[in-house]
Amino acid sequence: MENSIIKIENVHKEYKVPNGKNVKALDDVSLEIGKNEFVCLVGPSGCGKTTLLNIVAGLEPFDSGRVTMHDGDIIGPGPERGVIFQQYALFPWMTVRKNIEYGMKFLRTPDGSIRYDAEKKREVAEYYIKMVNLSGFEDSYPKALSGGMKQRVAIARAYAQNPEVLLMDEPFGALDAQTRAQLQEDLLKTWEAEKKTVLFITHDVEEAVLLATRVVILSARPGKIKEIVDIDLSYPRTQATKMEDEFIKYRNYIWDTVYKMFLEFRK
Amino acid sequence: MAVPMNRSNPQPEDQPVIKKKQRKLKDFSDGSRQTRTLLNVFSILMGFFLWYLITRIPSINTFLASPKQVYDALISESAADGRFFKDISISLQRILIGFGVAFVASIPIAFLMGWYPKVRSIVEPWIQFFRTIPPIALIPLVILAMGLGEMPKYTIIFIAAFLVMVVTIYQGIKEVDKTLIKAAYTMGASDRDIFWDIMIPASFPFILVGARLGMAASLTTLIAAELTGTTFGLGARIQGAQQFMDTAIVLLGIITIGVIGFVLDKLLLLVEKKLTRWK
Numbered sequence: 001m002e003n004s005i006i007k008i009e010n011v012h013k014e015y016k017v018p019n020g021k022n023v024k025a026l027d028d029v030s031l032e033i034g035k036n037e038f039v040c041l042v043g044p045s046g047c048g049k050t051t052l053l054n055i056v057a058g059l060e061p062f063d064s065g066r067v068t069m070h071d072g073d074i075i076g077p078g079p080e081r082g083v084i085f086q087q088y089a090l091f092p093w094m095t096v097r098k099n100i101e102y103g104m105k106f107l108r109t110p111d112g113s114i115r116y117d118a119e120k121k122r123e124v125a126e127y128y129i130k131m132v133n134l135s136g137f138e139d140s141y142p143k144a145l146s147g148g149m150k151q152r153v154a155i156a157r158a159y160a161q162n163p164e165v166l167l168m169d170e171p172f173g174a175l176d177a178q179t180r181a182q183l184q185e186d187l188l189k190t191w192e193a194e195k196k197t198v199l200f201i202t203h204d205v206e207e208a209v210l211l212a213t214r215v216v217i218l219s220a221r222p223g224k225i226k227e228i229v230d231i232d233l234s235y236p237r238t239q240a241t242k243m244e245d246e247f248i249k250y251r252n253y254i255w256d257t258v259y260k261m262f263l264e265f266r267k
Numbered sequence: 268m269a270v271p272m273n274r275s276n277p278q279p280e281d282q283p284v285i286k287k288k289q290r291k292l293k294d295f296s297d298g299s300r301q302t303r304t305l306l307n308v309f310s311i312l313m314g315f316f317l318w319y320l321i322t323r324i325p326s327i328n329t330f331l332a333s334p335k336q337v338y339d340a341l342i343s344e345s346a347a348d349g350r351f352f353k354d355i356s357i358s359l360q361r362i363l364i365g366f367g368v369a370f371v372a373s374i375p376i377a378f379l380m381g382w383y384p385k386v387r388s389i390v391e392p393w394i395q396f397f398r399t400i401p402p403i404a405l406i407p408l409v410i411l412a413m414g415l416g417e418m419p420k421y422t423i424i425f426i427a428a429f430l431v432m433v434v435t436i437y438q439g440i441k442e443v444d445k446t447l448i449k450a451a452y453t454m455g456a457s458d459r460d461i462f463w464d465i466m467i468p469a470s471f472p473f474i475l476v477g478a479r480l481g482m483a484a485s486l487t488t489l490i491a492a493e494l495t496g497t498t499f500g501l502g503a504r505i506q507g508a509q510q511f512m513d514t515a516i517v518l519l520g521i522i523t524i525g526v527i528g529f530v531l532d533k534l535l536l537l538v539e540k541k542l543t544r545w546k
Binding site: 057092 | 444446447449452453454455456460464465468471543544545546
């Protein structure tokens with residue numbers, strides 16, 4: 001693939017289970033993610049979606065294969081790969097502003113000096129607070145925010161580090177339907193305004209089709225890539241896109257594939 | 268999964284519906300602030316009144332002084348030639364030194380245990396073992412080793428407070444949300460950053476809880492420690508008064524200890540509120 005940023009090649013990963021058979025989490029998974037692609041990983045629970053994302057994030061080792069970014073091996077986490085977690089992972093003792101500013105202290109210029117001084121950090125934080133519509137909450141602590149607002153802080157925090165790649169692990173999974181719809185639209189808008197390469201995990205097929213340029217379907221135990229579906233729907237996409245025939249076709253096809261695997265797996 | 272069709276409903280179909288008054292469910296809230304304060308004050312006043320009433324019975328008054336007698340004892344003890352304030356200050360000094368050293372020592376030990384599994388494996392059996400021994404049981408040994416000065420008191424309080432605090436703070440460090448640590452790693456934090464920026468603030472609430480438990484342990488242990496081998500201090504005063512059957516002084520000592528404990532706890536609670544407003 002041209003322009004590919006992330007390359008996952010023949011990755012295997014087993015989990016050791018005390019006095020039991022080892023569980024194969026990922027079995028020979030290969031995937032390339034191109035620049036500014038929005039890739040959604042779907043699959044039944046236990047298919048190793050999160051494992052794959054953690055490996056790309058550099059949070060988990062794997063047994064064999066290769067994972068590279070710009071042809072350099074991923075050997076640990078780094079600010080060029082921002083991660084957004086389902087449980088927000090905001091630092092509760094920091095205000096919204098401090099949360100967003102925090103990650104910037106790790107950014108370095110090519111000559112190794114600190115990239116942003118306090119003033120610049122504040123300015124960048126301010127910009128992203130506006131982007132996620134949280135003006136007025138700069139000095140609130142996370143406990144005072146709703147789930148949707150917390151996740152918006154997390155998104156702003158990831159964007160503030162200006163990562164090339166965003167890794168999102170079921171970020172909207174814990175939110176109610178309306179908040180989720182709104183955040184999906186916000187994310188689409190943000191992504192179109194400021195393109196990033198995104199790897200997004202969800203078990204919600206509709207969400208995957210709405211957001212992704214490509215949907216990767218993983219099968220469960222062992223986690224294997226079952227199918228990759230290119231989503232040829234034009235941007236900008238909104239909730240109204242879900243009414244379009246093309247959308248529904250994609251959704252039904254992917255849903256059927258996932259559900260069949262699910263039934264298969266339950267046998 | 269097979270769903271049986273046309274199954275016969277095992278429940279009788281026409282259960283009688285009896286309309287009654289709307290049921291009042293138990294309210295688990297704390298109630299209004301006003302009611303609470305009122306009941307608190309009422310309860311305390313009633314306590315004093317009951318205390319007064321039973322001490323009217325002469326046979327009880329021989330071992331339980333009345334509120335008035337305790338008040339008189341307070342006045343005479345706080346007079347210039349009384350020893351009330353000296354007892355309080357010497358007891359407080361013992362608590363604050365023993366507790367203070369334990370506090371300062373327990374934090375790094377707890378963090379080392381939380382951070383390095385090897386340190387944990389080395390230290391934990393000892394802590395678990397000594398935790399089951401009441402520090403008071405160590406008094407004879409400590410006195411034999413250190414004599415009758417202030418040092419043995421500090422030591423006993425130190426041991427009591429240290430064990431409680433190390434365990435509490437260490438538990439807290441273990442419970443720091445691992446997602447926060449992951450999040451910081453993905454931003455580019457080093458282990459050092461994780462320690463200073465995440466572990467310490469995240470375990471702050473547990474440090475304060477540990478301090479409160481440690482303070483309570485110090486107080487309990489101090490009084491026990493003072494029951495032997497010292498002339499001054501609230502514990503010693505209670506002990507001495509008992510030999511003269513001076514129950515007013517005994518009660519005054521007990522109440523003073525309670526008040527000191529209450530005030531110290533409230534102080535720590537205040538610090539906790541101030542420092543962990545984000546919770």
